[in-house]
Amino acid sequence: MIRSLRLPLLLVAVLVAGACTDPDRLRGGAGANDPNALGLNGGGGDPASPAYFQSTVGDRVLFAVDQSTLGDEAKQVLAGQAQWLNNNTSYSAIVEGHADEQGTREYNLALGARRANAVQEYLISQGVAGTRLRTVTYGKERPLEICSEEACYAKNRRAVTLLNNATGS
C-alpha cells in the first residue's frame, strides 16, 4: 500500500516535458515504472489537469484473456489514479470496461462489467469515495485497436478511467 502510494509522487518529480507517443505506454500499465514509456500530451504538464491524469498517471489498465484480475503493474497505475482523484476532489470518474473481439457479444458485455468493477473496487480500496465512481461496459463494441492479432487484442482488453469535472469547469 505504502509503496504504491509513493510511486505517483515519485513520477511527478521525474516528469519532463519530452513528448512521447509510444503507444506501448499503455501496455499493462508499464508506464508507471518506466520513464521511457511516459508520455505528455499537450497540457499534461499541470499535475491537476485531466491531460496529466490521462497521459502521465495513466488512464487505463490492461487485462489477460478472459480475466478481470489486476496485475501488479495495473495496481500501480490505479494507485496513481486514486492518488490523483484524492488530490482533485472536484472530479468524478466513469470506468469503462472493454473486451477484445474474441468472444460473443453479450458475454463480452458481462466481462467488461467485471473489469470495470475490478478497477472501481481498487480505487475505492485506495480511498476514493464510491459515490464519485460509476462503471460502464462496452464489451467488444469500442475497440481501440482494430487489427485481429494479439498485439491489438491486448490493448483492447482494457479498463479506462474517464474524468468528469463535477464542478463543471
Added chain:
Amino acid sequence: MTIARLFLAALLALPIAPALAQDGPLRIDITEGVIEPLPIAVPTFVAENAEAQQLAQQLAQVVVDDLVGTGLFRQIPQEAFISNITSFDSPVQYADWKAINAQGLVTGSVNVGSGGRVNVKFRLFDVFAETTLGDGLQLGGSTDAWRRIAHKVADQVYSRITGEDGYFDSRVVFVSEDGPKNARQKRLAVMDQDGANVAYLTSSDSIVLAPRFSPTGNQVLYTSYETGFPKIYVLDVGTVQRRVLADQPGTMTFAPRFAPNGRTVVFSLSQGGNTDLYSLDIGGGSPRRLTDAPSIETAPSFSPDGNQIVFESDRSGAPQLYIMPAAGGEPRRISNGAGRYGTPVWSPRGDLIAFTKQNQGRFHIGVMRTDGSEEVLLTASFLDEGPTWSPNGRVIMFTRETSGAGGAPALYSVDITGRNLKKIPTPSLASDPAWSPLLP
C-alpha cells in the same frame, strides 16, 4: 411503417388426388439432407389485366427465388419450356412438362383491381402424377404487399412438397452498422427474411445490440446505450415508440428475451461486476432474480413451452451452456465438448439448441440436442456468432465478421444439415439477426 394486411381465401376446392402416393409422389424429405434439388417450373404468372403485367413477372420471380434459395429446388429456365401457361384455368399439358423433367409446376394469375388491390391465384401440380398438389388458392392484398403475397405462395409450395411449415413470409430484425471498426454506428433495422423492404427502427445516436422479436412480431426487445449505460428497451414495431424496461441506478441490463407468453422478459443484470439472470413482467414491476452466482450468467433463451431456459455461464471457468427451470433453480450443464460455448437459442420445434462455439481460434455455429448430445458444427470462420432460427426450425441465420482492420460483419444463413450457406443481402454492414415468427 405498417405491414399491409393480407387476406387469404380458398379459391378452388380442388381435391387432392388420393392416388398421389403411388409412383413417387412429389415430396422432399428435408431431414435426409437434400443433395439433388427438385426441378420445378414457375412460368410467369398470367396477367389478367394490363395493370397486372409487371407484377405477374415479379411475383413468379420472388416465388422462384424463395424456393431455389432453400437449396431444395432447382429452377427450370423459361427458355426450356415447351408449352406456356397463357390461361390459368386451361388444362395443363403434362407431357410438355414431363419432357423437360419439371417435377413440380407452379401456375398463377394476377389481377390488379381498383384501389390498388391485387389478387393472386396459384396452383401447384405434381407433373408426373398428373394432378394438383393441394387446393388452388387465392391471396389478396394491397399492391405494396405484393412481395408478401409471393412469399405466401412460396410457403404453400414449400409446405406441400416438404410436409413442413414454410418460413418465407417472415421478417428479420437486426443491427445495421456503418463507419469504421473502432467507431461503428449502429441502428436497429427490420427487413423481410430475403433482405427486401429494409426499414430503420432507431437512429444511430447510440449503440444498440441484439434485438429480439416478441412472439407476435409486434414488439422488439433490445439493448441501447441511450443513457450512456446499457439498458434494455422494448420497441413497438408499428409506431417505433420505445421505453426502457429496467432502469435501476447502478445497474446495467442487456440480453433481453421474450418468454413465449409475450409478457415475461428474461435478461442479464450486471451489478457490482457480477452478471446474473433476472425476469420481469413487460407491464412493470421489479425484476426477480433467477440466478445467484458470482459467475457470468447471460444469453438466455426459452424453450418453446416456456418451462425452461437455456443460458450461458462461466461458472465452470469457461463459458458453457446450462438449462434451468424458467422460474430459476438448479441448472444442469449440457455442453461438454472442447472449447467455449455461448448464445444458446432453443429451436421453435423444441428439439435442438443452436449455439456459438469458440475453439482453437475459430468460431462455429452449431446445434445439439437439449441434453447436449449429437453436437454438429454447421459453420466455421474467423468469427461466427449469434444464431437465430427460421420459424420452421430448418434454417439458422447468424453474424459472420471478417478479420483485420477492415473486418466487417454481415448476415449469413445455413440450413441445419450444414448445407446452403449464403449471405443475406443488406444495404450496409449488419449483425445480430433475430427471426420473426411466420407472419399471419
